[in-house]
Ligand SMILES: NC(=O)c1ccc[n+]([C@@H]2O[C@H](COP(=O)([O-])OP(=O)(O)OC[C@H]3O[C@@H](n4cnc5c(N)ncnc54)[C@H](O)[C@@H]3O)[C@@H](O)[C@H]2O)c1
């Protein structure tokens with residue numbers, strides 16, 4: 631898929647991975663709608679991108695992905711502004727085991743609702759579209775320090791795979807894939823390391839593992855994201871990204887995916 635002239639929407643895009651995904655889309659000629667609950671950071675970032683790419687290439691929409699009204703409104707505003715929607719990345723996520731219900735609402739409900747809204751718009755377009763959901767290696771292997779975060783990321787992978795198969799069967803023209811990075815150097819990672827509520831041997835173990843394998847930087851993950859967006863042969867693919875092993879597609883024991891991308 632050539633990204634020139636394509637329209638994308640990225641949730642949780644004011645910093646970290648979301649910001650890097652926006653930037654790689656812009657560099658490749660797409661127009662991007664930036665959604666984030668952090669309004670000052672989102673506005674500041676839009677101003678930075680305006681300098682490099684021009685004000686017409688992006689729009690910033692304040693949006694909490696846990697709000698059905700705000701998320702719907704943001705999708706519709708994006709379509710109104712740019713005339714179509716080709717690429718959606720449901721990326722917003724938090725790692726808060728104390729407020730575990732909020733973690734489920736942001737990480738899982740936000741991704742599910744974002745996927746449904748994207749499907750609704752894209753399946754009406756002749757060219758279809760692509761949805762990339764940000765999961766984590768914690769969606770493939772348990773992260774003992776963060777059981778609820780682990781559950782949400784397993785949920786994203788199961789949901790994305792099921793929807794991808796359904797999309798092929800229904801010939802909706804929409805591809806759905808998920809991205810599973812290992813530890814990445816962002817504020818989310820720092821917030822877990824600095825969280826005094828998380829203590830003890832499991833935290834020490836996790837930090838040791840993190841130090842041993844080393845954190846990815848956001849641009850390494852953005853390159854893998856670009857591959858998932860542009861490779862039109864992949865639907866239902868789950869991509870794991872590690873510092874040492876790089877980006878690889880996950881092979882599941884019970885593979886229910888239909889082999890072809892939706893037509
Ligand atoms: N950093 C890592 O180690 C790592 C590894 C694998 C996966 N991930 C996943 O990548 C995604 C991005 O994480 P990050 O590391 O860039 O974190 P980050 O904290 O740097 O950025 C997250 C962004 O999401 C926004 N956000 C949070 N709640 C929101 C809400 N309710 N509505 C809209 N926006 C919201 C924040 O304001 C922020 O801009 C998350 O889904 C995270 O689980 C992160």
Ligand SMILES: CCCCC[C@H](O)CC\C=C/C=C/C=C/[C@@H](O)[C@@H](O)CCCC(=O)O
Nearest residue numbers: 725766767768771772773774775812813822
């Ligand atoms: C703690 C930081 C929170 C950031 C969460 C990110 O999504 C990154 C998650 C990345 C990797 C997860 C790896 C899980 C690995 C386990 O299967 C195992 O190798 C680790 C064993 C230790 C344990 O039981 O937790």
